[in-house]
Amino acid sequence: MAIEFAHSPLLTFAAGLAVVVLLLVVLDLPAFVGLTIAAFTVGLVNAVFVPDFAMADAASRTATAFGDNMAGIGIPILMAAIIGKSMLESGSAQRIVRGFQSLVGKGNSDLALWGSSSVLAIPVFFDSVFYLMAPLARSMRARVGKNYALYLVVVGAGAATTHVFVPPTPGPLAVANEIDVDLGITILVGVATAIPAAIVGGLVYGRWINARLDIPLRDAMGTTTEELEERAERETSNLPGVLESIMPIVLAIGLVGSATAVDAFDEWYPVLETVQPVVAFLGDKNVALTIAAMAAAVTYLRWTGLSRSVWEDELTEALKSGGNIAAITAMGGAFGALLRASSIGTYIADGLQEFGIGLLVTAWLIAAIVRIAQGSATAAMLTAAGIMAPLAGQLDVSAAYLVMVIGAGGNICSWYNDSGFWLVKEIGGLTQAETLKTWTALTTVISVTGLVTVLLLSSVLPLA
Structure with missing residues (x-):
């Protein structure tokens, strides 16, 4: 039986904050374990203060929220793990990085990553952009030998600003619909707002924190630091071509973007309704990233000389890494969902x-x-x-x-x-x-x- 108490949502938040800091910061438990316990704890506090929230719900709602989050990010993260490992170890990411540097100069690598992330995030969810751009940031760090904090910040800034300011990304699109404001004006104002925010957040803050925080490369996404550094030293002639290297990104962005475009314009162009079912399938992020992963994996096999059995083992290792990332990410979302259940x-x-x-x-x-x-x-x-x-x-x-x-x-x-x-x-x-x-x-x-x-x-x- 829940107890009526006016400040219970704040108590729930305080309890969740205290537990997650204790478990993850003080005791340094594995992130998934700490977040799971924190979510259960928030659920138990909800059972005391929230009407119609039983003690058993602390477990069942955590599991349900975890499953819902995994349904949304599970396949994309696992496929992103294959894309990341394949692009990094085949040399594709390194080839794209060198292409960026030839266009803007080695000293402006952050501008190339910032601009690419900003544009890609218009038709695509933030998480998908980060999946695709993170290998480039890691390869850029291996190539330049420094500035990893800057490269991650500019990638995050470009994707995050577009994600919250510029329709047709779902957040601002839903808000514009709720407030009933003209979409064209919203897009123009969104671009005008996003550009300064991305510049200040990505380039200004990114360069400021980079001068004060040296983040080393660590093993991640199934690829070791040594492997990244080896790819950075290869001759360009021993790397995949630009078109083959960038194909996974083009496929993912193109397929997801096509679905967004058809949804946005089929009202004005009824002929698009005939292709909408096909585009909706191929443009679903689960399918699009699977297709992109297969393209990246084929390039990985072609340019590394691995046997089929070793190649399969390497992809399995990438999936293991991706599974851990997906589990942590989904449980972080479940922790937030239990906080939301308190009506805070x-x-x-x-x-x-x-x-x-x-x-x-x-x-x-x-x-x-x-x-x-x-x-x-x-x-x-x-x-x-x-x-x-x-x-x-x-x-x-x-x-x-x-x-x-x-x-x-x-x-x-x-x-x-x-x-x-x-x-x-x-x-x-x-x-x-x-x-x-x-x-x-x-x-x-x-x-x-x-x-x-x-x-x-x-x-x-x-x-x-």
């Missing part, structure tokens, strides 16, 4: 409505605090959108700016209760402290910069 998002949002703050700042605060408390950027954005939508008519500026501040708030402070935190940590080969200093800090910089950009833009160009 609604509790915080209702409390903030009582303060007399401007609507744009209020929307940012609601999304930001909900995001920090329960982990999911999309859930935070939709919570804030549902609360602010009836108030949009009171704005003196375009409601597109409201979409942007909600996206900015929802991006802030990705930490232990966000599956994205664990994704970046595990695929990047980082420690928890390094992830907090790079990824968590980056998402916060993007959030604050996005808010400031919107406040400045809306005062100069209200579009109302």
Whole structure:
């Protein structure tokens, strides 16, 4: 029987925070084990304070949330592990890195990664972009011999800013639909907001933290540091060609992007409805990344001279690594889901409505605090959108700016209760402290910069 208590959501959050810090930081338990225990603990606290949440639900809801998260990221992460290992060990990633450097110069490698990540994230989910770009960041570090913190930050900045500001990515698209604002205006304002946020977060903060944090290459994604460094020293003639090297990325982005494009334009071009079922199948991220993984694996076999049996064993090793990453990422999402079950998002949002703050700042605060408390950027954005939508008519500026501040708030402070935190940590080969200093800090910089950009833009160009 649950006990009615006004502050129970905050107690649930405090209990979850205390347990996860104790287990993961103080006791240094394996991430999956620590997150599982933390999720169970939050569930038990919910059983005390949340109506209709039984003690048995602490276990069953954790397992269900873990399964739901695994359904969303399991296949993509496993296929990304094959893509990463294949591209790194075949030399494909190194060949792409050298192509970037020939275009922009060795001293501007961060610009190449930043721009590529930003553009790729428009039609594709953040996690898919990071899966594909992380091997390039690792190969760039092996090639240059330094700047790994910078390369990871610029990849994360490009993908994260587009993810929360620019439709047709799902978060801002759903918020724009909830608030009922013109999509074309939202896209233009989103681009205008995303560019400064990506520059400040990726290039400015990335270079600042890189000068203060030297992150070494570690074994990750089934590939050792020694193997990466060996590929970095190869002659270009002994590496796959540019087209073959980049094919996995082209396939993944092209297939997923085609599905996004058909969904966006079939209303205006009915002929697209005839191909929609096929495109929807091929453009599903599970299928698209599987096709991309097969292309990468074939190149791996062609350029390493491995026997079929050894090649199969190597891919199996990659899948083992990917399975660990998927499990940690899914359980991080489950921990956040148990926090959400306490209704902490609604509790915080209702409390903030009582303060007399401007609507744009209020929307940012609601999304930001909900995001920090329960982990999911999309859930935070939709919570804030549902609360602010009836108030949009009171704005003196375009409601597109409201979409942007909600996206900015929802991006802030990705930490232990966000599956994205664990994704970046595990695929990047980082420690928890390094992830907090790079990824968590980056998402916060993007959030604050996005808010400031919107406040400045809306005062100069209200579009109302």
